[in-house]
Each structure stands twice: as C-alpha cells, then as structure tokens.
Amino acid sequence: MLPLPAAEVLLDTEFLPAPLAEQLLTELTTGIAWRQEPIKLFGKQVLQPRLTAWYGAAGAQYSYSGLTWQPLPWTPALQRLRGQVEAACHTSFNSVLLNLYRDGQDSMGWHADNEPELGAAPVIASVSLGATRRFRLRPRDPQRPPHEPLTLELASGSLLVMRGPTQQHWLHAVPKTARPVGSRLNLTFRRIITA
C-alpha cells in the first residue's frame, strides 16, 4: 500500500513472472483488435495518442464523449489474466480497457476513472507489459496539503490497484517521454455496473 492520503493504491511489482509477461505481450499485441479512436481536444477532432481496445461481458457497455461502446467478447488470454487479477484483488471484473503505447510519444493525459458506470469507489486493477513507463498521480485539489504528487515506474508484469476514494481525490496520467522506449501494453480491469 502506498502512503497517499485519501487514496488506496497498491503496487505489486512481481505480479507476473517475466516469461509470462513476455508471452502475453506478444500474444496481445497481435491478437487484440486495436483501434486509434478520435477524441475532441479543445473543440478539435484529433486521434488519441495511443491504441485502445475494450473487451468484456455483453452487458458491460461504457459511454464517453457522447458515444456508447459495446465490449468485444473475452478472449481466452484475457479470461485467464482476469482470473489471476480477480484472485489477487478479491474482486470480480466484467470488462477490461487495453491501451497500447507504441513509443514514448504515446501517452495518456490527466484524468480519473470516474465514469458513472464504475460506481462511487471503483476498484481499477492495472497490469503493465513491455516497456517501463512513468505513471503519475496528483491530487485533484493541489491547495490541500499534505497531498504531494507521486511518480511510479510501472514495469512489465506489475499490478497496480487503485481503489476506495482514489478516483475521487486523485488524477493520474502516463506522460510522453523523450527517452527511447519500446512499446508498452496496459490493461485496466474494471467492473461496470450493469442495469
């Protein structure tokens, strides 16, 4: 457990053995239906700076930017990994968002995983494969000490869990880096509350 106020963040750097992480990276890089989705940035349509995909149970739909996404059905590899993550977190998940950061120029901006479909205090379980990237956390309200920003290095095979009030009080991001880095694949397992 990391020492953050008003948050519950846990990092297991040895969640997956290196050979399994390596094998999963290869399997998912080629076996997932990756897309580069358009988003609105300052009123302009641009492409997201990464590839994404959304898998899960049929009812676990997700809405953002006025669009509703239906998940693709679980693949055997994703099902297997979901089982391992569920056992580690003592939580059940019905969907996973996958992100592929092709190089250091791919990134994710500041946000919280706080869509209404996730409920008030979601458990977000994040598995990283491939290149190590920096994951930054900062308080939503910087005026309130002792909340200090925090940077984690998410290496291949690690499991990061954010739960409790984390999404309510903290934002997170994966910034661009000028360092030469290979590709990184991240999976965030989530529980969508279905009607």
Ligand SMILES: O=C(O)CCC(=O)C(=O)O
């Ligand atoms: O790539 C990561 O480590 C973070 C992904 C993330 O924040 C998300 O999918 O909401």
Ligand SMILES: [Fe+2]
């Ligand atoms: Fe996120």
